[in-house]
Structure formats: structure tokens, C-alpha cells
Amino acid sequence: MSNTKNYLAEVTGNDYIDSELYTRFNVKRGLRNADGTGVLVGLTRVGDVHGYIIDEGEKVAVDGKLYYRGIDVESLVAAAEKEDRFGFEETVYLLMFGRLPSKAELEQFCGILGENRALPDNFAEDNIMKAPSRDIMNKLARSVLTLYSYDDNPDDNSPENALRQCIELIARFPTIIAYSYMAKKHYYDNKSLIIHSPAAGCNSAETILSLIRPDQKYSRLEAEVLDLALILHAEHGGGNNSTFAVHLVSSADTDTYAAISAGIGSLKGFKHGGANIKVMGMMEDIKSNIKKWDDESEVADYLTKILQGNAYDGSGLIYGQGHAIYTKSDPRATLLRDKAQGLAEEKKLSDEFNLYKLIERLTPEVFKKVKGSDKDICTNVDFYSGFVYRMMGIPDELFTPLFAVSRVAGWCAHRMEEIISGGRIIRPAYKCVQSRMPYTPMGER
The missing domain is CATH 1.10.230.10 (Cytochrome P450-Terp, domain 2)
Known part of the structure; x- marks a missing residue:
């Protein structure tokens, strides 16, 4: 638009709010208290981030701890390393179901994830290859929203149906980001288009490395390091921006695909997953x-x-x-x-x-x-x-999508919690500081 600069000047001037007003009205900017602690807006059993203690009203620094369903994440990592196995799928199980699985339960769960890694028929061709994106996070969000149309029961927010949708999304995220990346390479970077099918029996880390590499080769150490990264990014309490976005949108009683896409949009930001x-x-x-x-x-x-x-x-x-x-x-x-x-x-x-x-x-x-x-x-x-x-030779444009592959487990656990225990739409208050103005008839302006 030719008048964009003029419009921008008006928008900038009219949308400016003096920072002193935030102090005067005790506004919790960023939902943070003046001492840097977070404003308490909800309860959760999914995860806990422990970074300080309050002693006699003062914030005291301590070594950080991260808990998934009450279990120290360091214990999860140590157990996987000691037993020479991968740990992300166990982490997903813990976050979703609130307890550690037995060996048989974990094997069964891994099988369920493996069965759901493939995308619906023609989904990749029609929705990823024909509409590629320079940004993989945007393509991931659009793909999640599009999966709504492939679901025979998309709007049923019962815990049973939402759980089914969550598990399918957790399984499909590695495939979506890999195919989206390959499409981007081909259509925007003029590289050969190479698409692999998800291999049976591979965990999430192995699946990702296999799908994004033309020769599908990777070392055991590479898979172990990526698995560790997935474990560490899976959950970070209900108050982080993307998880809160999922809680917020879920509280409006919308569908799973809309709620998870909101989390993706948040995570894309440079102040968060980027x-x-x-x-x-x-x-x-x-x-x-x-x-x-x-x-x-x-x-x-x-x-x-x-x-x-x-x-x-x-x-x-x-x-x-x-x-x-x-x-x-x-x-x-x-x-x-x-x-x-x-x-x-x-x-x-x-x-x-x-x-x-x-x-x-x-x-x-x-x-x-x-x-x-x-x-x-x-x-x-x-x-x-x-x-x-x-x-590991993973391109920069996949850094944040890998975060999403991991964090979708936490998002889904929090969505289930909101469905089961939320009950009320989240609606914080904003104070309007615009002065009252009379309406001026067109001929007098």
C-alpha cells in the first residue's frame, strides 16, 4: 500500500502505552511479578521447573531441577544411559499417562507410535509437496490444522478421543517435519527430492535422522544425543509460552488440532523455541x-x-x-x-x-x-x-521443528489435563487506558 508509512505512524502512535502506567496499575507484564516470579494462574501435575526458593520473602538461587510427573529428568536420562537404551518414548509415556511403563507396556506403546508415523493417504503429496514452505514451523502448523480434515471425529473433545488424537500427532510430528524439510530443499533450494518412508521399529530420534538424510545413515551416538535432546525439551511446566497457549486455547473447548497449532505458533518465536x-x-x-x-x-x-x-x-x-x-x-x-x-x-x-x-x-x-x-x-x-x-549435520531450519517434535508430548499432556480438570475458559483482564472520545460526524472531520 502506498500509504503504509502514514498508516504505520498512526498505528505506532495510537498503540503506544507509557510504561509508567503498567507500574501505576500493578500490571503483571508477561504474567510476571515485580520480583521476576511467575503469576500463579493454574495448577498442574504434568511438570515442574524448580530454579529458586523463596526464603523470608526473598528469592534465593538454587541449582535447577526439572521434574516430569514428579520424577527428576536426570533420573530418566541416567536410567536410559545405564541400560543402554533410548528414553524419549518412555518420557512420552510418563507425561501422557502419569507413570513409568513396564517393559511390555513400553514396547507396546512404541509399537503404537510406529504404526502411526505414516501420514494419511495422499497427505504428503497434496498438502506438503504441492504447498511447500520456506519455514518448516509454518508448514508444521498448517499440516496439523489440515489433519483435522482427515479425522473422522475431529471435534469430539472427550478424553478418549482427545487422547487418540494426541498420540497420533506425537507419532506423526517427525514425519511431517522431515517431509516438509525435504520439500523445502527441493522447491526452494533446487535440491533433489528424496522421500523415505518411516522405517518399522525405529524410535523418534532414529526416525528423524533416517528421514532427513538421503542415505538414511547415522551413528548410534548421533541417535543417542538427539534422543537426549528430545527428552530434555519434552516438557517445561504449564507456564512456558507455548504450553500456556495450548492451555489457553484448549480452555475455549476447541479441537485438538487448533490447540496444538497454537503451541506451534508460539514455539516458532525467537523468544521461545527459536x-x-x-x-x-x-x-x-x-x-x-x-x-x-x-x-x-x-x-x-x-x-x-x-x-x-x-x-x-x-x-x-x-x-x-x-x-x-x-x-x-x-x-x-x-x-x-x-x-x-x-x-x-x-x-x-x-x-x-x-x-x-x-x-x-x-x-x-x-x-x-x-x-x-x-x-x-x-x-x-x-x-x-x-x-x-x-x-550432527542437522540444518538450522530444523532446530525449532525438532523442539516441536519433543514438546508436543508436553503440550498433549497439558491439553488432556485442561480437558479433564480445567473447566473454565481462561480470561485474564486488561485495563483500558484510552480516554473517552465523542463520535465526530463524517462532515465535521
């Missing part, structure tokens, strides 16, 4: 501007420039550092970092891995020096996840 893309861009900038990756002084000086807004994107942020809830540590980052070391050695990228660790160690003291703040800064999972994916 954060690891920001980390990778920052790291490329750091690597190109620092001559000696093991020189603590040089690295610290450049981190200082980033924090001062004089390097990288000028935001003043060191991406992948700090978290809304975790204070001393993010258990997901710790687990992924430890597993990444072996992969870095296998891929001969130990020097780069050591740079990541150095930045993790230096950031808190640089932040304190530049900001003059004693705020606890810990590395979050986004700092290492992108690096792990790149070591």
Missing part, C-alpha cells in the same frame, strides 16, 4: 571476531562488547545465557553439554566445544562487571542445542 537460532548466529560472529578461541581475556573482551551493544546484533544480549526461572543452573544444559562432549570428539570439533564451555564460564563475571548486577546468570539449554544439532 532462541537457539539466535545463539548460532551469535557464535558465528564470535568465532569470526576472536583470533584465539582459548584466550580468556580476548573472549571476555568480546563478550563485554556484546553486552554493551557494540557487537553482534546490538541487542546487548548474550544469547543462551540466563533464564526466567533457573538461577544457578539449567539441568537440561548440563546434561546436553556433557553428552555433547563425546559427539564433539567424534566430529573433531573439540576446540569449538571448548569455546562454548569458556563462554559459559566467563559470562556471569562479565555480566556482573558490565551491568553492575549480582543477578544469577546460568547457561540455558538453547546455548548447546543448536551446536549439538549442527555437529
Whole structure:
């Protein structure tokens, strides 16, 4: 439109709200209290994020813990490693059904997921290949909405039917993102179109690696690292933006496909699931501007420039550092970092891995020096996840979709909880601060 700039000026002026008003009316911006704690808006049994304690009214930093249905995620990871098996499917079972499965139950559940990985007849041809997208998250959201039309009973929100829909979506996400990526490569990047069928007996991590690689080859370690990433991203409490979006939309009594697509739309954002893309861009900038990756002084000086807004994107942020809830540590980052070391050695990228660790160690003291703040800064999972994916040759455009493959388990568990225990549409309040104005007749304007 030729008048876009004029319209934009009006919109910008009319939509501006003085930040002082938020303080005056005690508005919980971002649904956060003034001390950084979250506003309590619901109850859940699905997951718990523990990053601090309140002692005599003050927030006290502690080592981070993440619980799935009351079980420490570190225990899930340790058990899978000890028994030399994959753990994501066990995690999905736990989140969906609230308990750990027996060996027979897990095998049966894995079989159910395997049977549902294939997409409905002609779905890939008609909805993915004929309408490819440059952005895989947008294609994933559209595909989920389109699956509504392939469901004989899409609007039945009974727990039984919703559970069936959830399990089908959890199973199909790896196939959807893989096919969407292959279509994007072909139609936008002019690469050969290679489509594999999901192999029988493969878990989620193996399925993903098999479907996105032309030769379908991958190492056991690669599959183990991806499986770990899926476990760690599966759930993060009811208050994270995408899960809350699923709760919010589900509370309106809409269908499963609409609710899950809302979660996808939220997760796409750079302040949420897209954060690891920001980390990778920052790291490329750091690597190109620092001559000696093991020189603590040089690295610290450049981190200082980033924090001062004089390097990288000028935001003043060191991406992948700090978290809304975790204070001393993010258990997901710790687990992924430890597993990444072996992969870095296998891929001969130990020097780069050591740079990541150095930045993790230096950031808190640089932040304190530049900001003059004693705020606890810990590395979050986004700092290492992108690096792990790149070591496996996974393209950047699949980073956030992989997050969705994992987090759909948490979304579905929370949707079931909202259906069973919610009961009321979520409707917080907004205070209107626009002054009253009379209507002016057309001829007097």
C-alpha cells in the first residue's frame, strides 16, 4: 500500500502505552511479578521447573531441577544411559499417562507410535509437496490444522478421543517435519527430492535422522544425543509460552488440532523455541571476531562488547545465557553439554566445544562487571542445542521443528489435563487506558 508509512505512524502512535502506567496499575507484564516470579494462574501435575526458593520473602538461587510427573529428568536420562537404551518414548509415556511403563507396556506403546508415523493417504503429496514452505514451523502448523480434515471425529473433545488424537500427532510430528524439510530443499533450494518412508521399529530420534538424510545413515551416538535432546525439551511446566497457549486455547473447548497449532505458533518465536537460532548466529560472529578461541581475556573482551551493544546484533544480549526461572543452573544444559562432549570428539570439533564451555564460564563475571548486577546468570539449554544439532549435520531450519517434535508430548499432556480438570475458559483482564472520545460526524472531520 502506498500509504503504509502514514498508516504505520498512526498505528505506532495510537498503540503506544507509557510504561509508567503498567507500574501505576500493578500490571503483571508477561504474567510476571515485580520480583521476576511467575503469576500463579493454574495448577498442574504434568511438570515442574524448580530454579529458586523463596526464603523470608526473598528469592534465593538454587541449582535447577526439572521434574516430569514428579520424577527428576536426570533420573530418566541416567536410567536410559545405564541400560543402554533410548528414553524419549518412555518420557512420552510418563507425561501422557502419569507413570513409568513396564517393559511390555513400553514396547507396546512404541509399537503404537510406529504404526502411526505414516501420514494419511495422499497427505504428503497434496498438502506438503504441492504447498511447500520456506519455514518448516509454518508448514508444521498448517499440516496439523489440515489433519483435522482427515479425522473422522475431529471435534469430539472427550478424553478418549482427545487422547487418540494426541498420540497420533506425537507419532506423526517427525514425519511431517522431515517431509516438509525435504520439500523445502527441493522447491526452494533446487535440491533433489528424496522421500523415505518411516522405517518399522525405529524410535523418534532414529526416525528423524533416517528421514532427513538421503542415505538414511547415522551413528548410534548421533541417535543417542538427539534422543537426549528430545527428552530434555519434552516438557517445561504449564507456564512456558507455548504450553500456556495450548492451555489457553484448549480452555475455549476447541479441537485438538487448533490447540496444538497454537503451541506451534508460539514455539516458532525467537523468544521461545527459536532462541537457539539466535545463539548460532551469535557464535558465528564470535568465532569470526576472536583470533584465539582459548584466550580468556580476548573472549571476555568480546563478550563485554556484546553486552554493551557494540557487537553482534546490538541487542546487548548474550544469547543462551540466563533464564526466567533457573538461577544457578539449567539441568537440561548440563546434561546436553556433557553428552555433547563425546559427539564433539567424534566430529573433531573439540576446540569449538571448548569455546562454548569458556563462554559459559566467563559470562556471569562479565555480566556482573558490565551491568553492575549480582543477578544469577546460568547457561540455558538453547546455548548447546543448536551446536549439538549442527555437529550432527542437522540444518538450522530444523532446530525449532525438532523442539516441536519433543514438546508436543508436553503440550498433549497439558491439553488432556485442561480437558479433564480445567473447566473454565481462561480470561485474564486488561485495563483500558484510552480516554473517552465523542463520535465526530463524517462532515465535521
